[in-house]
Amino acid sequence: MIFELIEQERVRQREGLELIPSENYVSRAVLEAMGSVLTNKYAEGYPNFEGLDGNDDEVLARTNEGHRYYGGQENTNKIERLAIARARRLFHADHANVQPHSGAQANNAVYYAWLKPGDTVLAMSLADGGHLTHGAPVTQSAQVYNFVNYDVGADGEIDYEMLERLARECRPKIILVGYSAYMKIPDFARVAKIAAAVPDCLLMADMAHVAGLIAGGVHPNPLDSGFHVMTTTTHKTLRGPRGGLILSRGKVSNPLKKPERTLENIPTLIDRAVFPGTQGGPLEHVIAAKAVAFGEALRPEFQSYAQKVVANARALAEALRVRAFTIVGGGTDNHLLLLDVMSSHGIDGKSFERALDRIGLTLNANAIPRDKRKAFAPSGVRLGTPAVTTRGLDEADMVTIADWLQRTAKLCAGGGDEAAYAALRDEVQELALSHPLPSDN
Ligand code: DSN
Numbered sequence: 001m002i003f004e005l006i007e008q009e010r011v012r013q014r015e016g017l018e019l020i021p022s023e024n025y026v027s028r029a030v031l032e033a034m035g036s037v038l039t040n041k042y043a044e045g046y047p048n049f050e051g052l053d054g055n056d057d058e059v060l061a062r063t064n065e066g067h068r069y070y071g072g073q074e075n076t077n078k079i080e081r082l083a084i085a086r087a088r089r090l091f092h093a094d095h096a097n098v099q100p101h102s103g104a105q106a107n108n109a110v111y112y113a114w115l116k117p118g119d120t121v122l123a124m125s126l127a128d129g130g131h132l133t134h135g136a137p138v139t140q141s142a143q144v145y146n147f148v149n150y151d152v153g154a155d156g157e158i159d160y161e162m163l164e165r166l167a168r169e170c171r172p173k174i175i176l177v178g179y180s181a182y183m184k185i186p187d188f189a190r191v192a193k194i195a196a197a198v199p200d201c202l203l204m205a206d207m208a209h210v211a212g213l214i215a216g217g218v219h220p221n222p223l224d225s226g227f228h229v230m231t232t233t234t235h236k237t238l239r240g241p242r243g244g245l246i247l248s249r250g251k252v253s254n255p256l257k258k259p260e261r262t263l264e265n266i267p268t269l270i271d272r273a274v275f276p277g278t279q280g281g282p283l284e285h286v287i288a289a290k291a292v293a294f295g296e297a298l299r300p301e302f303q304s305y306a307q308k309v310v311a312n313a314r315a316l317a318e319a320l321r322v323r324a325f326t327i328v329g330g331g332t333d334n335h336l337l338l339l340d341v342m343s344s345h346g347i348d349g350k351s352f353e354r355a356l357d358r359i360g361l362t363l364n365a366n367a368i369p370r371d372k373r374k375a376f377a378p379s380g381v382r383l384g385t386p387a388v389t390t391r392g393l394d395e396a397d398m399v400t401i402a403d404w405l406q407r408t409a410k411l412c413a414g415g416g417d418e419a420a421y422a423a424l425r426d427e428v429q430e431l432a433l434s435h436p437l438p439s440d441n
Pocket of ligand 1 (some may be wrong): 022131180208
């Protein structure tokens with residue numbers, strides 16, 4: 001039963017095109033590492049963190065000791081050391097914790113590592129493009145810590161003046177930059193300067209959406225601009241397995257010994273906050289798949305992939321603009337776009353999402369800044385190019401996709417016609433099937 005459903009999902013992915021900006025298609029090697037016997041193994045604790053500079057062979061030659069609570073770790077220690085070493089190389093970090101099960105777990109671990117209950121975090125509101133885990137009232141962290149929100153301005157950019165004023169007034173213990181629906185490049189150096197005037201303030205970047213663009217050299221790295229910590233998921237632009245990752249700058253020491261609470265010790269404070277602070281056994285099959293994906297991202301081809309993701313997003317934005325779609329912020333500097341389809345076509349985002357599902361194009365309904373509509377039928381949709389670029393689509397294909405979006409928006413606004421939807425579905429399927437999934441190769 002489950003096997004058949006997985007096969008049906010494979011067919012859905014093959015025959016359709018994925019435009020959700022936080023999704024991607026992994027390689028066969030990543031998929032196989034995920035589905036390996038490593039899922040049988042407990043490995044609570046950490047491998048040894050010494051000797052992680054250098055290439056893979058050097059990392060493996062140096063040590064295979066660890067601080068683990070179970071025997072039989074000769075392979076898991078090596079796998080996790082390689083994952084850590086590759087992540088450090090990819091993101092110029094002093095340390096990497098590869099164990100978070102998700103981006104939410106990664107963010108919560110950083111909060112737990114640095115904050116006391118009631119401490120203030122300055123972050124972007126969910127409504128303006130932030131993330132649930134950045135203090136949305138429904139989350140556990142919002143019950144424990146005091147989240148204060150800055151917004152985006154009318155131009156779609158972070159309101160840096162508001163951020164600076166709030167930092168002065170609230171003295172946050174964390175300033176958090178990083179978003180789920182933001183199309184500009186944050187000015188990390190400007191935020192670092194603001195934070196420098198706040199005592200004991202940790203600079204944290206949640207780069208889940210753009211980590212692959214950072215790895216591919218087309219987006220700045222916050223760790224290069226004075227940020228202490230960067231969290232990310234590993235499955236979006238980074239094109240790895242579903243999971244989380246925490247990168248940090250500072251002194252790396254033995255996680256069994258509690259260090260003094262200083263910004264310098266943040267790598268070890270985070271290790272202790274991940275395990276045993278907020279998680280138990282790490283998912284070594286996922287960590288192996290992360291190591292494979294980091295290895296892929298270290299290759300020169302990945303830089304070319306990242307460049308194409310951004311070029312495709314720009315081409316898609318332009319093709320949508322000339323087809324009268326309203327693009328929030330006027331365009332994009334990264335992999336994603338936010339469209340206000342209520343203002344351009346008089347349809348809500350959820351209806352448009354469902355109409356596109358019928359033709360095999362997948363995206364998600366999304367609120368736009370200062371949206372007056374309810375979350376389940378917001379004014380906008382969010383879409384992006386990481387997955388279709390992996391599939392090999394180019395800028396000319398983005399014009400075709402924009403055309404399908406325009407025709408579907410008209411069908412959706414006009415009540416729809418079954419035959420017209422079916423004809424569009426055939427066109428999408430033909431393009432999709434001519435670009436196999438990477439795991440089919
Ligand atoms: N749920 C992710 C997204 O789609 O942006 C963020 O974690």
